[in-house]
Amino acid sequence: MTLLDHLTAEARLAPDSGISTIIDYGRERPGLIPLWAGEGDLATPDFISNAAIEGLRNGETFYTWQRGIPELRTALADYHGRHFGRDFQPDEFMVTGSGMHAIQLALQATVHAGEEAVYLSPAWPNFPAAAAIAGAKPVPVELEFSDNGWMLDPEKLAAAITPKTRALFVNSPSNPTGWTADRETLKAILDLSRRHGLWIIADEIYALFHYDGQRAPSFFDVMEAEDRVLFVNSFSKNWAMTGWRVGWLRLHPELQQTFENLIQYSNSGVPQFMQRGAAAALDQGDGFVAEQVQRAAQARDLVCRILGDTGRVRLSAPQGAFYLFFAVDGMPDARAAAFEIVDRANVGLAPGTAFGAGGDGYLRLCFHRRLDQLEEAANRLAEWISNR
Ligand SMILES: Cc1ncc(COP(=O)(O)O)c(C=O)c1O
Numbered sequence: 001m002t003l004l005d006h007l008t009a010e011a012r013l014a015p016d017s018g019i020s021t022i023i024d025y026g027r028e029r030p031g032l033i034p035l036w037a038g039e040g041d042l043a044t045p046d047f048i049s050n051a052a053i054e055g056l057r058n059g060e061t062f063y064t065w066q067r068g069i070p071e072l073r074t075a076l077a078d079y080h081g082r083h084f085g086r087d088f089q090p091d092e093f094m095v096t097g098s099g100m101h102a103i104q105l106a107l108q109a110t111v112h113a114g115e116e117a118v119y120l121s122p123a124w125p126n127f128p129a130a131a132a133i134a135g136a137k138p139v140p141v142e143l144e145f146s147d148n149g150w151m152l153d154p155e156k157l158a159a160a161i162t163p164k165t166r167a168l169f170v171n172s173p174s175n176p177t178g179w180t181a182d183r184e185t186l187k188a189i190l191d192l193s194r195r196h197g198l199w200i201i202a203d204e205i206y207a208l209f210h211y212d213g214q215r216a217p218s219f220f221d222v223m224e225a226e227d228r229v230l231f232v233n234s235f236s237k238n239w240a241m242t243g244w245r246v247g248w249l250r251l252h253p254e255l256q257q258t259f260e261n262l263i264q265y266s267n268s269g270v271p272q273f274m275q276r277g278a279a280a281a282l283d284q285g286d287g288f289v290a291e292q293v294q295r296a297a298q299a300r301d302l303v304c305r306i307l308g309d310t311g312r313v314r315l316s317a318p319q320g321a322f323y324l325f326f327a328v329d330g331m332p333d334a335r336a337a338a339f340e341i342v343d344r345a346n347v348g349l350a351p352g353t354a355f356g357a358g359g360d361g362y363l364r365l366c367f368h369r370r371l372d373q374l375e376e377a378a379n380r381l382a383e384w385i386s387n388r
Contacts, residue, residue: 178318
């Protein structure tokens with residue numbers, strides 16, 4: 001017996017992240033262009049950092065509101081009002097220690113050990129891993145790839161629901177595929193949730209990274225107040241704050257106290273000075289986000305063009321988020337390819353195998369980066385592809 005044997009099976013069996021494995025392999029390479037992680041290349045802008053620094057200087061170093069400081073919850077309500085076209089109240093929002101933390105709380109509140117949570121795959125691996133650690137069974141429903149991009153067959157989703165299903169995790173726009181549900185699909189999913197009494201855990205953290213000139217369709221567009229929808233969200237992507245670890249939940253105000261309790265017994269709240277930074281991001285950051293989305297749109301077109309010109313990749317320009325999930329002809333083993341790409345092209349990509357069912361044979365490239373570097377990376381990749 002080793003010490004490991006005395007841990008719970010759920011902890012022991014938690015998978016290594018296939019993304020971290022390749023990052024650990026290549027992170028020290030001189031000149032490597034890293035497109036493997038889910039983040040952009042810019043540090044948090046000063047108007048956000050300065051608000052946090054000021055909070056820190058003002059001695060905001062004590063325990064604070066578990067559900068989030070009133071100013072931040074008001075800023076969240078205003079932000080949603082601006083982007084989702086209706087009124088929101090501060091008591092619909094709870095501040096969490098990251099999007100990941102919001103997901104964990106949503107899972108704790110909706111799915112017992114032994115029950116099932118359905119999600120769409122290929123998927124960002126953290127949701128199924130968190131469900132499994134909680135003793136639940138994550139059930140993938142595979143999206144299908146065609147020349148028109150990634151598609152969900154709602155009948156496949158309906159077929160995955162069993163008497164043990166409690167929640168549907170819907171990430172749209174999706175990491176890694178960029179699949180973005182249209183209103184009809186959202187309505188179909190909502191209808192399933194109503195018919196079977198299921199919670200929807202809506203992960204719309206990339207809603208503003210949408211490339212048809214408007215934010216992505218949202219469950220806010222189709223739901224009623226009493227629907228069982230929990231929104232998980234994050235400051236990470238929109239405002240270049242991945243390292244801050246701040247997120248939020250949007251829920252029916254009736255659920256506030258319960259979620260405050262769950263926050264109390266997990267991270268006990270987010271530092272007050274960081275919440276000042278988060279409030280500045282919301283109140284003053286619309287212009288910054290718009291610039292980021294505009295740059296990402298150009299970046300998307302650039303990589304799709306350069307890789308598409310090789311004539312040897314299967315790709316469809318993603319509708320949302322900031323990833324290209326593509327396959328290379330004659331590349332059966334994406335994991336081995338990701339290592340080879342580090343060695344030969346000096347570019348860091350995440351292997352599709354890290355994203356579960358349906359991800360084999362694909363690579364994920366994060367294009368949220370300076371265009372000159374991205375062009376260099378895409379050219380190196382195109383050369384590697386052409387020389388295979
Ligand atoms: C789809 C999706 N949801 C949630 C998150 C979590 O974001 P964070 O924990 O950084 O707030 C990520 C991060 O990559 C993501 O891609």
